[in-house]
Structures are given as structure tokens and as C-alpha cells.
Amino acid sequence: MTRNTPSLEHIRIEFACEEGALRRTLGVIEARGFSVRSMQMGSDGDRAVMTLALAPMDPSRRIDTLLRQLDRVYAVENAIHLSNDTRVAEVVHVAHG
Amino acid sequence: MNTMTQPMHSPQSQPATRTGAQLVVDTLAALGVDCVFGYPGGAIMPVYDALPQGTTRHILVRHEQAAAFAADAYGRITGRAGVCLATSGPGATNLITGIANAYLDSVPMVAITGQVPQTLMGTDAFQETDIFGMTMPIVKHSIIVRRPEDIPSAMAEAFAIAEGGRPGPVLVDLPKDVQQAVCEPGALRRPEADILPAPTSESIAEAERLIARAKKPLFYLGGGVARANASEMVRRIVEESGIPAVATLQGLGVLPPEHPAMLGMLGMHGHRPANMAVQECDLLIVLGARFDDRATGKLAEFAPHASVVHIDVDAAELGKLRFAHAAVCGNLKSSLATIDFEKGEIDAWTRSTVETREKHAPRYDAPGNGIYAPAMLKTLSERVGDDFVVACDVGQHQMWVAQHCRFSRPQAHLTSGGLGAMGFGLPAAIGAKLAEPDSPVFAVCGDGGFQMNIQELATLRRYQIPVKILLLDNAMLGLVRQWQELFFDGNYSEVDLSDNPDFVEVANAFGIEAFGIERREEVDGAIDRLINARGPILAHVRIDPEENVWPLVPPGKSNAEMMEKRHDA
Numbered sequence: 001m002t003r004n005t006p007s008l009e010h011i012r013i014e015f016a017c018e019e020g021a022l023r024r025t026l027g028v029i030e031a032r033g034f035s036v037r038s039m040q041m042g043s044d045g046d047r048a049v050m051t052l053a054l055a056p057m058d059p060s061r062r063i064d065t066l067l068r069q070l071d072r073v074y075a076v077e078n079a080i081h082l083s084n085d086t087r088v089a090e091v092v093h094v095a096h097g
Numbered sequence: 098m099n100t101m102t103q104p105m106h107s108p109q110s111q112p113a114t115r116t117g118a119q120l121v122v123d124t125l126a127a128l129g130v131d132c133v134f135g136y137p138g139g140a141i142m143p144v145y146d147a148l149p150q151g152t153t154r155h156i157l158v159r160h161e162q163a164a165a166f167a168a169d170a171y172g173r174i175t176g177r178a179g180v181c182l183a184t185s186g187p188g189a190t191n192l193i194t195g196i197a198n199a200y201l202d203s204v205p206m207v208a209i210t211g212q213v214p215q216t217l218m219g220t221d222a223f224q225e226t227d228i229f230g231m232t233m234p235i236v237k238h239s240i241i242v243r244r245p246e247d248i249p250s251a252m253a254e255a256f257a258i259a260e261g262g263r264p265g266p267v268l269v270d271l272p273k274d275v276q277q278a279v280c281e282p283g284a285l286r287r288p289e290a291d292i293l294p295a296p297t298s299e300s301i302a303e304a305e306r307l308i309a310r311a312k313k314p315l316f317y318l319g320g321g322v323a324r325a326n327a328s329e330m331v332r333r334i335v336e337e338s339g340i341p342a343v344a345t346l347q348g349l350g351v352l353p354p355e356h357p358a359m360l361g362m363l364g365m366h367g368h369r370p371a372n373m374a375v376q377e378c379d380l381l382i383v384l385g386a387r388f389d390d391r392a393t394g395k396l397a398e399f400a401p402h403a404s405v406v407h408i409d410v411d412a413a414e415l416g417k418l419r420f421a422h423a424a425v426c427g428n429l430k431s432s433l434a435t436i437d438f439e440k441g442e443i444d445a446w447t448r449s450t451v452e453t454r455e456k457h458a459p460r461y462d463a464p465g466n467g468i469y470a471p472a473m474l475k476t477l478s479e480r481v482g483d484d485f486v487v488a489c490d491v492g493q494h495q496m497w498v499a500q501h502c503r504f505s506r507p508q509a510h511l512t513s514g515g516l517g518a519m520g521f522g523l524p525a526a527i528g529a530k531l532a533e534p535d536s537p538v539f540a541v542c543g544d545g546g547f548q549m550n551i552q553e554l555a556t557l558r559r560y561q562i563p564v565k566i567l568l569l570d571n572a573m574l575g576l577v578r579q580w581q582e583l584f585f586d587g588n589y590s591e592v593d594l595s596d597n598p599d600f601v602e603v604a605n606a607f608g609i610e611a612f613g614i615e616r617r618e619e620v621d622g623a624i625d626r627l628i629n630a631r632g633p634i635l636a637h638v639r640i641d642p643e644e645n646v647w648p649l650v651p652p653g654k655s656n657a658e659m660m661e662k663r664h665d666a
Contacts, residue, residue: 019241024233031234068413074238074258 008037008053009063010082013070017048021075029054032069033061051082117245118143118276121209122151124252127285130180132156132171132531133209134164138184139224141211143276156531156560159552161188163524165195166550169204170488170528174508176326178205178259178267179528185211186224189270190231194518196266197235201515202347203324205264207255208232214274215243229270237265241272245280257288263411264324293410296427296435304382304406304423305437311380311404313446314340317363320347320514321385321409323507325429331384332356338438340382341450343371345392346514348385350504358447360454364392365650366496369457372648372656374450375400383407385429388418389515398655408432459501466617467641470494470569471501473620474541477567478502480624485509486538488525490546491517493575496646498541509536520549526564527556537565537628544570544597554607557633565627566635568600571642579645583660584652604635613637 015021022041029036034054041050054063063081070079115123121144125133132154137145148155158164161183168179183192189210199206212218213225229241238258242251248271255267308314322331328351335342335358342352343363352359361368363375375381381403386392393399396418407414407421408429415424425432463469474497478485487502488511489495495512504510511529513521526540547568557564574592581589604611610632614623623636647662 019243020229020233020239023230027233062416065413065417068415072237072411072413 008055009034010051010053011063011067012049012051012078012080012082013076014047014049014078015073015075016077017043017046018075021073022048024073025070025076028069028073029066032066033057034066047077113281114279115245115282116143116147116276117242117248117271117278117280118147119150120245120248120280120282121252121271121276122147122153123282124249124285125153125180126151127249128253128256129177133180133182134158134167134171134528135182136161136164136184136188138186138188138211140185140213140273141182141188141209141271141276142184143273144182144209144211144271155182156527156556158524158527159555160550161191162194162520163527163550163553163556165192165206165208166198166518166521166524167528167531168206168208169195169199169202170511170525171532172199172205172259172264173202173323173511174486174529174532176205176260176324178207178256180207180209182209183211184224185213185228186226188224189228190226193232193235194516196232196268198513198516198518198521199266200235200237202513203264203320204266205259206266207252207259208266208268210268210270211276212241212270212272215272216274218272228268232268235266236268239268239270241270242275243272245275245278246283248275249282249285253285253287257290261291262293263321293428293431294412294426296408296425296432300423300425301432301435304408304425305439307380307404307406307423308382308436309439309441311441312443313378313402314380314382314440314443315374315378315403316340316342317375317381317383317386318342318344318348318351319384319386320345320507321429322348322351325385325410327385327429327433328506330430330433334433334438338440339443339447340438340440341374341447343367343375345386345389346499346512348507349499350507350510353505354503357451360450362499363656364389365394365652366500366646366648367392367650367656368459368500369648369659369661370450370454372650372659373453375403376655376657378403381405383409383421384433385409387414393418394650394656394658395654398657465641468615468617468620468638470638470640470644471497473624473638474498475501475503476620477539477624477627478504481537481539481628484536486529486533486536487511487541488522488529488538489541490522490543490549491519492543492546493571493579493644493646494541494543494569496576500646519543519546522546523550523553523564523566524556526566527553527562530562530564539627540564540566542566542568543575544568544572544594544600545574547600548597551603554604554609558608561632563630563632563634565630566604566633567627568635568637569640570597570600570637571640571644572597573642575642575644576646578642579649582645583649600635600637604637609633609635611635611637613639615639
């Protein structure tokens with residue numbers, strides 16, 4: 001038996017380190033139909049950056065809609081979709097702070 | 098968010114120090130909050146200790162859920178955030194249904210909760226719940242205030258967020274030690290309103306191009322029209338353009354039902370002319386609506402021939418469920434003011450919609466001598482006229498109110514749309530009456546929903562709030578019974594409420610005037626008595642337990658597949 005593996009979407013989120021910001025951001029991602037497959041995060045205490053690999057829970061889930069839903073979170077300053085070319089560099093950058 | 102600074106008090110009246118709780122009360126006054134709905138308890142006691150020294154009126158409800166529903170209604174009708182207040186733990190969790198209700202219907206609300214002292218947070222202390230975390234998915238924003246000096250600005254921010262852009266609920270959680278701590282009050286920094294996105298010239302041009310070439314355009318009016326206070330502007334545009342319109346549950350009242358362009362409500366229990374027009378149109382002009390599944394039916398077959406112009410203040414709604422050929426993101430009023438509604442040749446289309454509307458007008462000639470609720474509701478709303486304000490519960494009566502009552506404005510129709518929360522009607526009517534004391538406010542309730550917040554009769558009694566309750570009693574959970582009849586082979590499971598209490602006696606026990614009717618010839622007298630009552634009153638109306646709501650689009654089906662009432666039955 002073969003299973004269809006959904007293609008992963010990679011995004012980067014910059015947000016202010018307000019109380020609850022991380023929980024709220026991850027909550028939006030899961031509640032809107034994406035599961036987090038990997039995540040890296042760095043913070044200087046005031047601002048944080050994280051990159052995530054996300055798997056949509058069904059084909060109707062669209063990453064551009066999710067990005068706009070993340071933009072509604074008050075702590076989120078920027079949420080962007082990473083292209084295949086940029087995502088490895090982003091992950092390395094974040095991992096090194 | 099930018100801020101403007103103003104002193105909390107005049108220099109003469111300002112004490113040297115204030116407690117956090119006193120700052121809560123001071124800030125409510127400074128923000129112009131005239132009324133809060135709440136219930137005291139341990140972790141919010143410092144605020145209750147300070148309340149009598151403030152200028153804000155407190156309405157003591159008998160369950161926190163009612164505080165949230167009343168605040169919701171206050172927010173819907175005024176456009177300003179309604180405020181509810183509760184203690185930690187069960188007080189806070191009892192607010193949750195009301196907060197979710199406000200979130201799903203985009204209603205401005207500020208919910209203030211007490212919390213255990215900060216040193217106890219995270220220790221499973223008595224009456225500790227993580228209300229901040231529990232409500233994250235159902236608030237527009239939330240704040241735990243950690244220092245008393247931050248209270249004024251945090252509350253000002255909460256109100257600005259709740260009321261700005263697409264409105265919604267904001268939670269402010271106040272640990273008890275923060276309420277008790279003393280500080281020197283600083284100036285109140287009031288955030289300036291968010292600068293709303295301006296629609297792009299490209300999206301406006303595309304919208305105008307689509308409107309100009311459409312042969313069968315149709316307005317799809319949602320709750321966003323009311324939230325943007327844009328009803329008058331939309332009415333004028335509809336009249337000048339001649340483009341017909343349908344409305345969602347939350348959009349009813351933007352156009353009164355007798356308006357020649359108004360085809361009615363679309364969706365599961367929508368009017369046939371509205372659903373037919375949606376299926377036939379070649380352009381949907383969507384104003385402040387979000388393609389809710391109760392409105393669209395089977396999404397893939399919704400408006401199959403239509404291009405879409407979607408105008409909304411919330412970018413996240415554009416393209417979420419249906420591709421928008423012109424996605425206009427911005428404040429509804431300023432977006433509409435920018436668009437030139439120069440229509441194409443649509444006369445044949447408008448003629449056909451008028452003919453469909455006349456052909457499928459609702460009938461009120463139900464057989465028998467029993468009370469036909471749709472007819473009674475229609476008569477009631479027409480007798481009261483433009484001032485009619487109604488808050489309803491959820492179920493069959495809610496759909497009959499939507500289908501058959503006349504509203505002169507969307508703010509006059511208070512209904513739990515997105516959440517579908519039974520128990521909304523009575524507390525929402527209380528909130529509405531306090532927001533608009535001069536309007537006649539009716540609570541139209543079913544016997545199921547009424548018993549979910551029946552304790553609020555005590556609130557009516559205490560404050561002598563002259564809400565008029567029309568209780569439609571079919572001794573059933575009627576809408577569930579209807580679905581069991583139609584879609585579960587008549588297997589009636591747990592819908593029988595024939596052991597209901599005597600509601601007239603119950604109301605009397607609370608000190609509320611009440612009477613009952615069960616024959617059609619009693620309807621006019623009952624309406625007279627309700628309208629003329631000076632204080633709170635309840636009319637208990639027995640209706641046929643087997644009456645259904647029609648039309649009905651079966652779940653998962655296209656809006657083209659409406660089931661209708663058989664008049665030969």
C-alpha cells in the first residue's frame with residue numbers, strides 16, 4: 001500500500017516576544033489545518049524568528065490564506081512563504097541565531 | 098499602533114496612588130464605558146470593591162455566560178465594545194461560549210477576568226484556569242496584565258483592538274495581586290485607530306470592469322455591512338444601480354424585505370428567490386460576508402456561473418473559500434465610495450428576479466386553528482415597525498424570525514449566527530435594552546434555548562428591564578427533531594421536552610408578568626399585550642410540535658436543491 005505524502009510548505013514568521021505569542025502563532029497554524037513537521041526558532045528576547053515546514057491536513061488548505069491568518073495575530077510582524085531556493089539558507093540562518 | 102496620551106484624572110481629583118483595581122474602574126470611566134455585565138468571585142473581588150466608587154453601571158447577571166451574551170448584544174447594537182466581567186476559574190470558563198459567539202460574528206467585546214495571584218499561576222491553584230490560553234482560538238487578542246501601572250494602557254489597547262478593523266472580542270486577564278498592588282497612575286495612552294488597508298487601484302478597476310460587463314449581477318450582503326455601519330450607503334448604491342441583493346443571516350435588515358431589490362436570505366433556510374438568484378447570477382458582489390457553509394450549501398456548486406467581487410476589511414477572508422476575481426481589501430465604506438457602479442444591461446435580469454420573488458412569496462394560510470409561528474412573528478414585527486429589536490435563541494424559531502420578521506436595520510436583529518448558541522436570546526435582549534432603552538426589545542425564544550439561561554428572569558426582575566419575551570413552545574428541540582424526521586429516518590432521539598415546566602408559573606415565581614395562548618384567535622390580543630406592557634413580560638405560545646422550517650437545503654447539497662413545504666398535506 002502506498003500513502004500520498006503531502007508536499008511540505010515552508011514559511012518564516014517574525015514576531016514580537018509578547019506573552020503568548022508563540023502559543024498563539026502555532027495555534028493558528030494547527031487550527032487552520034496544517035501540521036508542523038519541523039521548526040527552528042531564534043530570539044533576542046524582544047523579537048523572534050522561526051521557520052517551519054508545514055504539511056496541509058487536506059488539499060483544500062492554502063498557504064497564502066494561512067499567511068494572511070497569521071498576519072492577524074498582533075504579535076506577528078511578518079509571515080512569508082519561502083521558496084525552495086531560500087528555505088535551506090533560512091533554516092541555517094535561524095539555527096545560528 | 099500609535100498612541101495618544103491623556104491624563105486619567107484632573108489634577109485636583111487625582112490621588113497620589115491607586116490600586117490596580119481602582120485603575121480598572123478609572124479606566125472604564127475614562128474610556129466612556131457606561132455599563133458592564135458581570136458576576137463577582139474571589140479573584141476579581143478587588144475590582145468589585147472598587148466598582149461602587151466609579152461611574153460605570155454594573156448589571157449583576159445570574160450566570161457568567163449571560164454576562165458575555167449581554168455584552169455581545171450591547172456591542173452589536175452600539176458598535177462599541179460590550180464589557181463582561183468575571184472571576185477566575187469557573188467564572189472565566191463560563192464566559193467562553195459568549196466570547197466564541199462574539200468572535201464568530203465579529204462583535205466588539207472586552208472580557209475582563211480575575212486571575213489567581215501571579216505567584217500561584219501555573220500551580221493548579223484554587224479556581225485557577227489558563228483562560229488566556231483557553232481562549233486564544235476565539236479572541237481577536239488577549240492580554241495578561243502583569244503590573245498595575247500597565248492597566249490603563251492595556252485596557253485602552255483592548256478596546257481599540259476590539260472595535261477597530263474587523264471587530265472581535267479581546268480578553269484582559271488580571272492577576273489578583275496586580276489588582277491589589279498600589280502604583281502611581283500614569284497618563285492613559287489611548288491607541289489611535291488602526292489605519293485600515295486601502296484597496297488597490299487595480300482591484301477597484303477590476304471590480305468596475307466586472308460590474309460593467311455583468312448581465313446578471315447580484316449583491317451578497319453580510320454582517321460586515323452592519324459592522325462597518327455602511328447600511329445607508331449600501332442601500333443607496335442598490336437603489337442607484339438597480340442590482341438585486343440577497344443577505345446572509347447577519348446581513349438581514351440592510352434592506353427591508355419590502356425593498357424591490359431585496360430577494361431575501363440565502364442559504365440552508367433561505368428564501369427560494371434568493372437561492373435561485375445566486376445559482377443563476379453571473380457576478381456576485383460580496384460585501385462583508387465570508388461564504389459561510391450555512392449560506393453556500395455545497396460550496397463547489399455555489400453560484401456556479403458567477404465571477405466574484407469580494408470586498409472585506411479582513412484580507413484573510415479574501416479567497417479563503419471562493420476565488421475572488423476582484424479582491425478588494427479595505428474599509429467597506431471607503432471601498433464602496435471608490436467604486437463606480439456603472440452597470441451593464443441588466444433590465445431582463447432584474448425583471449426576472451422580481452417575477453421570481455412574486456411567484457415564491459411566503460404563504461401564511463396554514464391549515465387548522467393552531468398558532469402558526471411565522472405568521473405571528475411577521476405580524477409582530479410589522480406592528481412594532483421600524484423600532485423593532487429582536488434577540489433570539491437558536492433553532493426553528495430563529496429561522497422563522499429571519500425569514501418572516503421585518504427589520505429596518507441589521508443591528509435590530511440579534512442572532513447567534515456563526516456559533517449558533519442556544520441560550521443567547523434572553524441575555525442578549527437584556528444587553529440590547531440597556532444599549533437602546535427607547536427601543537422596544539423582544540426576546541424570541543424556543544423552549545429549549547430559554548431554559549439554558551432562564552435564570553436571567555431574575556436580572557429582568559431586579560432591574561425592571563422591560564424586555565418582552567415571546568416564548569414559542571413546541572415541547573421539542575424542534576430543529577433537531579426536524580432533522581431526525583428528514584435525515585435520520587424519524588428516529589427521534591432525546592428531543593422530547595414535553596415535561597417542560599409551566600413557564601407562566603416559572604415567570605411569575607421570578608416576579609415577571611406572564612400569560613399563555615394556544616389558539617390562533619388569541620394572537621392579536623397577545624401581541625397587543627406584549628407591545629403595551631410597561632415592564633418585563635412573557636407570552637407563552639404553544640405551537641405545533643410537528644411544524645418544520647421551510648425551505649430547507651439538505652446538508653451537503655447545493656442551494657439549488659431546496660426542499661419545500663407541501664401545501665396539499
